[in-house]
Amino acid sequence: MIYTVTLNPALDRQIWVEDIKYDESNRIIKEATYAGGKGIDVSRVLANFGADNVALGFVGGFSGEELEGRLLNDGVRCNFTYISANTRTNIILNDEKTKSQTLFNAIGPEVQPQDLMRLIKQIQNLPNPEYIIISGSLPVGVQPAFYNKLIDTSKEVGAIVVFDTDGRAMKVGLSSKPHIIKPNIHELERLVDKKLKDINEIAQEARTICNKGINIVLVSMGAKGMLCVSSKEEYWACPPPVEVQNTIGAGDSSVAGFVLALKEGKSLKDALAFAVAAGTATTTRPGTAVCLPEDVELIYKNVTFRDIA
Structure with missing residues (x-):
């Protein structure tokens, strides 16, 4: 449950x-x-x-x-x-x-x-x-x-x-x-008390947090996607371009997508892609965290991964 x-x-x-x-x-x-x-x-x-x-x-x-x-x-x-x-x-x-x-x-x-x-x-x-x-x-x-x-x-x-x-x-x-934390980029900067210029700096701070006993660090970065860092795996997933109507609840939708995917037995990489799809789907609908399965499935197919280094 x-x-x-x-x-x-x-x-x-x-x-x-x-x-x-x-x-x-x-x-x-x-x-x-x-x-x-x-x-x-x-x-x-x-x-x-x-x-x-x-x-x-x-x-x-x-x-x-x-x-x-x-x-x-x-x-x-x-x-x-x-x-x-x-x-x-x-x-x-x-x-x-x-x-x-x-x-x-x-x-x-x-x-x-x-x-x-x-x-x-x-x-x-x-x-x-x-x-x-x-x-x-x-x-x-x-x-x-x-x-x-x-x-x-x-x-x-x-x-x-x-x-x-x-x-x-x-x-x-x-x-x-x-076990898992999910700051957005601004929250991560407040957590580490400094501005983070690029994906390498973001990933390094996430690794530092993992080394302190956190299993998984997810960092949401808006249209730039989401970073996932664990002790053994690191991924950067990016959403396809969409017309944004709303941003309220997008990060929460990502959390829901990530946990749901993990609970269903998906790999960490696939769970991250599903999290990005869920958060992005929410931005395409007016209202608070209006995340529809049909939107998520369509976006999920078009999530791409980029190299961190």
Whole structure:
């Protein structure tokens, strides 16, 4: 069984306008709401492929109920930990003229210490945890060390742990040695505290992280594809050119594709190609992590590999 853990989920409200005019009234031409949050995005993509998975994390209030209801309608099984505060709502503004996308991410609710321990106890009693994907930002009042407890507990129950977050939380969480991490290029630069000029520098930093006890490092690089480094194998996969409509959830879709491929017994190289296809497919559709199997299969056939050195 695959489980996803999202500590700070959100309702993503997407708004489309023809041409944003500042200091004036702007008419909304279209709007939509999606259940969001990095782990939740992964669960939605897995569900699209018919992969059995359960979404875990914190939800609360009417917005939390709406989020869970939307996930249920998307075919995602949920077993959330309920808190007293409202789940956050993010605003995503799309300008049709410039094809630009502006994100307004809410801070989110404060999570109490007792809520944290309820989630830990839940993970200690999960049935058949093969993969546990821990991703996203921390809620108000939760310190990065909680990721250590989550990772340690997930490893103790025998799961392969996939970790995807940013900043200090990533740095702290790495000390618990999750099996797989998936920073994007900007997150990797923050992790290593320096700018990375080319694929060789990116690969070298990924190797350094692997040498510290991380089994697989995936680095997403947008249109330049994705790098995969393990102790024995290294690959750089690139997507075919596509018309990008949206970037929200592309990295999470890649995580879902990678884990699904590994679970199905694909090689590391094929899993990387499937991850690139899933992330790229998401960029071709409006909405949050809208990743359709037919799009992925078409793109997967056209993923290419390049030499790192």
